[in-house]
Amino acid sequence: MKNRHHTEQDIIAAVDTLARRKGIQKLGINAVARQAGVSKVLIYRYFGGFEELLAAWALKNSYWAGHLPPPETGPRNLSDGIDILKGQITTMRSTPLLREIERWLLLENSTVGSTIMARLEERGTALTRAFSSLLKPGKNDTSIDTEALIALLTAGVAYLSMKSDRCNVYNGVPLDNEEGWNRISRTLENIIQKVLD
Amino acid sequence: MKNRHHTEQDIIAAVDTLARRKGIQKLGINAVARQAGVSKVLIYRYFGGFEELLAAWALKNSYWAGHLPPPETGPRNLSDGIDILKGQITTMRSTPLLREIERWLLLENSTVGSTIMARLEERGTALTRAFSSLLKPGKNDTSIDTEALIALLTAGVAYLSMKSDRCNVYNGVPLDNEEGWNRISRTLENIIQKVLD
DNA sequence: CATTAATGTAACCCGATGGTAACATTATGT
DNA sequence: ACATAATGTTACCATCGGGTTACATTAATG
Numbered sequence: 292m293k294n295r296h297h298t299e300q301d302i303i304a305a306v307d308t309l310a311r312r313k314g315i316q317k318l319g320i321n322a323v324a325r326q327a328g329v330s331k332v333l334i335y336r337y338f339g340g341f342e343e344l345l346a347a348w349a350l351k352n353s354y355w356a357g358h359l360p361p362p363e364t365g366p367r368n369l370s371d372g373i374d375i376l377k378g379q380i381t382t383m384r385s386t387p388l389l390r391e392i393e394r395w396l397l398l399e400n401s402t403v404g405s406t407i408m409a410r411l412e413e414r415g416t417a418l419t420r421a422f423s424s425l426l427k428p429g430k431n432d433t434s435i436d437t438e439a440l441i442a443l444l445t446a447g448v449a450y451l452s453m454k455s456d457r458c459n460v461y462n463g464v465p466l467d468n469e470e471g472w473n474r475i476s477r478t479l480e481n482i483i484q485k486v487l488d
Numbered sequence: 489m490k491n492r493h494h495t496e497q498d499i500i501a502a503v504d505t506l507a508r509r510k511g512i513q514k515l516g517i518n519a520v521a522r523q524a525g526v527s528k529v530l531i532y533r534y535f536g537g538f539e540e541l542l543a544a545w546a547l548k549n550s551y552w553a554g555h556l557p558p559p560e561t562g563p564r565n566l567s568d569g570i571d572i573l574k575g576q577i578t579t580m581r582s583t584p585l586l587r588e589i590e591r592w593l594l595l596e597n598s599t600v601g602s603t604i605m606a607r608l609e610e611r612g613t614a615l616t617r618a619f620s621s622l623l624k625p626g627k628n629d630t631s632i633d634t635e636a637l638i639a640l641l642t643a644g645v646a647y648l649s650m651k652s653d654r655c656n657v658y659n660g661v662p663l664d665n666e667e668g669w670n671r672i673s674r675t676l677e678n679i680i681q682k683v684l685d
Numbered sequence: 686c687a688t689t690a691a692t693g694t695a696a697c698c699c700g701a702t703g704g705t706a707a708c709a710t711t712a713t714g715t
Numbered sequence: 716a717c718a719t720a721a722t723g724t725t726a727c728c729a730t731c732g733g734g735t736t737a738c739a740t741t742a743a744t745g
Contacts, residue, residue, distance in 0.1 A: 447644035
């Protein structure tokens with residue numbers, strides 16, 4: 292049965308499969324076409340090229356939008372905000388493909404990557420706004436750089452979650468069991484409380 | 489002039505050059521041999537294979553040992569410790585090859601990578617010990633997970649420095665100028681002071 | 686039903702890759 | 716000086732990569 296839409300979905304599914312199995316970096320148009328059981332010419336015809344196929348794939352699966360709280364129901368107190376940050380740990384740990392995309396963005400600077408990073412940027416700034424609104428007005432706001440704080444912490448979580456795929460311990464903290472991640476989670480909480488309170 | 493030692497150094501130098509230029513991941517034995525102006529057969533003969541060549545290269549240039557303070561002259565007060573952490577920012581930012589190796593370790597889990605990671609692990613734990621020694625004995629030590637704290641912060645710095653090669657802003661913090669990194673540096677200081685004091 | 690456009694495949698080109706075998710050159714030690 | 720081992724090169728192989736052209740098949744449209 293000849294059906295363009297169906298074929299396109301097959302191809303995107305093939306990207307998904309291979310990205311999970313071998314990583315996005317080691318992905319080629321030949322391998323994807325082979326996996327999809329289809330001619331690679333169709334990738335050029337339907338998507339315009341391999342880059343554009345990756346874009347279609349990445350934008351289809353918007354994993355990064357996962358645990359982002361709706362803006363209107365932003366955190367009203369500190370512990371809500373902490374929960375959101377902890378949610379990032381859960382999201383990263385439970386979504387191998389998200390780690391794969393993060394890794395990919397760290398090596399390639401394609402136009403596709405820029406698009407995706409713009410979305411991730413939105414996520415981060417939303418989180419930052421949420422935390423900024425929690426700061427007590429009486430506090431010396433200029434002394435707390437919320438943007439940089441959230442940047443550093445989310446960066447740390449992203450790094451450690453990626454690292455957990457490659458080794459089982461980082462700086463003495465185990466990354467392959469719940470205990471280690473609980474320690475990281477508690478440390479995150481500790482930092483937020485002591486810095487923002 | 490035929491000289492095995494000299495040739496080996498040429499080959500390792502070629503790895504160095506290409507790793508800076510194109511990244512470790514996109515490195516092949518053919519390209520390295522070409523860059524070194526030598527036959528690739530010698531790589532097999534002298535190093536045993538490409539993996540082993542990479543190991544020789546990585547272990548020769550122990551960049552990661554850079555800004556590690558000698559154990560006997562560990563930090564005696566909190567601001568010394570903060571300086572060490574800030575030093576990590578300087579090291580990462582001024583050493584493109586170190587960022588390249590970090591990136592590589594995040595994707596590959598080769599036997600070579602394990603060796604290097606073990607060394608990096610030493611660096612981190614030394615830093616952690618230094619900070620732990622700064623904790624006031626009277627303080628409730630169990631409430632502060634120094635290992636996890638240092639892990640999270642160094643992970644964040646590593647991530648952001650790698651990110652700076654690919655994009656110029658993260659979560660609203662510019663990564664391509666001094667101002668942004670000063671903000672990160674101050675935030676680091678802020679966290680350490682408020683958590684450990 | 687017949688024409689045409691959409692969908693799909695096979696085959697090829699070219700360059701690069703990892704890997705090996707055969708051969709040439711230089712150094713070394715006796 | 717000569718035999719031998721170390722050093723080095725050329726050439727080749729099979730495979731895979733991205734990319735294009737020409738052709739076959741099916742669906743849609745009059």
